Amino acid sequence: MDLVATAPAAGSGALERRVAHEGMLRTRGLRVTRGRLAVLDVLAAQPHADADAIHRAMASAEPSISLQSVHNVLAALHEAGVLRRFQPARSAARYELRVDDNHHHAVCSRCGRVEDVDCVTGEAPCLHAPAPAGFAVMQAEVTFWGLCAACAATER
């Protein structure tokens, strides 16, 4: 078993979150490492962050971790199903902890802000398409584009 020497950041729920994250890694068969826990901490606070933003946010807690290491951690966590990866057009890949709930995304075409949109019907696929005969639709990945509330307010 790996021992994690770092104490979780102060703040309400930090310890519970750390325990939950360790559990998420172990149930997916992944070793618990400081780098993986640091990435999960960032994504708990900043859903839909990209690798650069995660790396910047980790800098104070884990200054020795390179951007390439962050990419490696993200790839391993995504591969194991701990993270969902989604990539809006013309944007870097974003990552989040909310997996397997078939939710969609609304992306602000001006500032790039990403917000979650709950599955419209509550189960996958939430849209039924006139798919080719014999094609079994399992999932609908929908991106809604528009202006976020802040950008829409400056429009007026």
Ligand SMILES: [Zn+2]
């Ligand atoms: Zn915006």
Ligand SMILES: [Zn+2]
């Ligand atoms: Zn999301």
